[in-house]
Amino acid sequence: MAFIAPLAGAAVGGGLLGSIVTTAVGVGINLAIAYFFPQKIKGPRAESLKAQTSKYGEQLTRWYGAVRTAGAVIWLKGDKVDEHVRKYRQGKALGPEVTEYTYTATFAVAFAWNGPASGIPRIWADDKLIFDVSAEALSAAIANGGTAIGVAKGATITLYLGTDTQKPDPDIEADRGAGKVPAWPGIVYAVIKNLPLDEFGIRVPNIEAEITQAQGLATLSIGGFSTWANQWSNDTNGDYIAANDSGVLTISRLPAGTAVFNGAIPYGGPVHVSDRLDVAVVGGTGDKIGFYDAATGAFRQEIAGLGGSSESSAILDDVSFGGVTYMLVWVFGAKLSLLSDIGTGWNKVWTATTTHSPLSYLQTLSVGPSYAYAVRGGIAGTSKAVTRIGWDVTGLLSDTEITLSALTDDAVACFYDEESDSVVVLDAAGQLFVYTPDLGTLLRSNTSTGIGAVPNAQTPLSKRMKSASDTIIIKGFDNDIFEFRVSDLSQVNRYDAATSTWPLKTNSDLGQFGINQQWQAVLILPSSGSDPVLWYLPRAQRQPVPLADVLAKECTLAGLQADVSQITAQIFGG
Structure with missing residues (x-):
């Protein structure tokens, strides 16, 4: 699958401009998309695993206002679809072994050549809406208790609006090689990562997008889903927010915050929404944990024997790999337990004794496939040290405090990023650092973020920092x-709270926060009695563009002069 070149006549290394065959004002650019890399698409698990790419939309649009337009696939990772194999036993241990095959694709689609666009609020795959971050859809869903789509489950989408300063996409560079991928200034395109293909016939579907050149930004929010802003007793993941107020569990569905469950439960401790969308709540004396179905609130199971001595003092997080989800539960009394979902439901794999206890010493937890990470915060005295826990299914392998000398101030958040297999550390001065998983090598840093002071250990942020592929959010x-890119720690966006409609935006007590990646929203946990709120990142609102500007640009492209000073009309798209 080839790359496209951004503009006819431009000098881009590698002869990419041979892919442009004709240009036509008002029509677009015809693209031969198999020039730079020969088309070697392999791919289904039947016989040939051949990924079919669409011929639909091999022209790029020139547009004004807002328009729905077809796209051209310009890159497919590895020139093939990705096959994922999961093996498990059906029923009990002696049941038959089942092998499941699923398929995803990571690819880029170009839509227009006269960027920059102001936004890409909607994307369709074979006419199915897979991406909708428009203010209209979110507002309607909040008002009516609906389920605006956000991003298709399992997929992440990165948008490039065709600015002169946009950079090469890191996923394309990882596939094709650093320095071999242009930034394509002026080209409006999207990188769609891990799109499930089973419903599209194991092929890259026809992609269309709504692109805009004039839009306002709406700042929406919700509240009422929790009455206690404790950082260990609130969590959000996927379509859900869960809160446990001393044994009263509330589960709410996003985007409206519609209550799924509200009732008394026999567990009064911290809450966690797992990757498999169970709501886990610690209880007893910290020696047991209950699991509830996030979609219904139904009780699923209890696991005992965690060894804790206080139900209110626990930190927990989970990670999924190899078709299995693993959860680490760290309870007061310096006991760490590994749970897994191998088989039916959750099972305890082991419990071990650690050097330190949560909350009396450690306040955050982020779990990766080889290590877990925790930082202190103010309870035990702040420190540049991160506690690194080595683990696998056989037991606790190591328990080490590592001082990160590159930090300017104390470590307040430590987040393992599965996508990049790296660890993001935030210090109290608001500076960002990215390390290898063993914390042995500093990969990059940003010591002039503009974030300002972050005085407390960030419990929710340490496990909920991602906003999209390759991006993290810090309040x-x-x-x-x-919003920053993980790959280079450059700032992507800064959203001004003062000009927003977000509640509590002027409060000085909004110390704790975490990110819901599915909905690109910030869970705000005030420290002085106000109820938690959820701030949605600004969403696009379509606005008209002056017709005079459109005509002036068209005349310029045609080599004509025009006086448009008397034209006052506006258009929404064309």
Whole structure:
């Protein structure tokens, strides 16, 4: 699958511009998309695993206002679809072994050549809406208790609006080689990562998008889903928010925050929404944990024998790999347990004794496939040290405090990023650092983020930092929302809280926060009695563009002069 070149006549290394065959004002650019890399698409698990790519939309649009347009696939990772194999036993241990095959694709689609666009609020695959971050859809869903789509389950989408300063996509560079991928200024495109293909016949579907050149940004929010802003007793993941107020569990469905379950339960401790969408709640004396179905609130099971001595003092997180989800539960009394979902439901694999206890010493937890990470915060005295726990299914392998000398101030958040297999550390000065999983090598840093002071250990943020593929979000000291790329720690966006409609935006007590990646929203946990709220990142609202500007640009492209000073009409798209 080839790359496209951004503009006819431009000098881009590797002869990419041979892919452009004709240009036509008002029509677009015809693209031969198999020039730079020969088309070697392999792919289904039947006989040939051949990924079919669409011929639909091999022209790029020139547009004004807002328009729905077909796209051209310009890159497919590895020139094939990705096959995922999961093996498990059906029923009990002696049941038959089942092998499941699923398929995804990671690819890029170009839509227009006269960027920059102001937004890409919607994307369709074979006419199925797979991406909708428009303000209209979210507002309607909040008002009516609906389920606006956000992003298709399992997929992540990165948008490039055709600016002069956009950078090469890191996924394309990882596939094709650093320095071999252009940034394509002026080209409006999207990178769609891990799109499930089973319902599309194991092929890359026809992709269309709504692109805009004029839009406002709406800042929406919800509340009422929790009455206690404790950082260990609130969590959000996927379509759900869960809160446990001393034994009263509330589970709410996003985007409206519609209550799924509200009732008394026999567990009064911290809450966690797992990757498999169970709501886990610690109880007893910290020696047991209950699991509830996030979709219904139905009780699923209890696991005992965790060895804790206080139900309110626990930290927990989970990670999924190899078709299995693993959860680490760390309870007061310095006991760490590994749970897994191999077989039916959750099972305890082991319990071990650690050097330190949660909350009396450690306040955060983020779990990766080889290590887990925790930082202290203010209870035990702040420190640049991160506790690194080595683990596997056989037991606790190591328990080590590692001082990160590169930090300017104390470590307040430590997040394992599965996508990049790296660890993101935030210090109290608001500076960002990315390390290898063993914390032995500093990969990159940003010591001028503009975030400001972050005085407390960030419990939710340490396990909920991602906003999209390759991007993380940090709330600044002044409540502005900062978005950074993990791959280079450059700032992608800064959203001004002062000009938003977000509740509590001027409060100085919004210390704890975490990110819901599915909905690109920030869970805000005030420290002075206010109920938690959820801030949705700004969403696009379509607005008209002046017809005079459109005509002036068209005349310029045609080599004509025009006086448009008397034209006052506006259009929404064309």
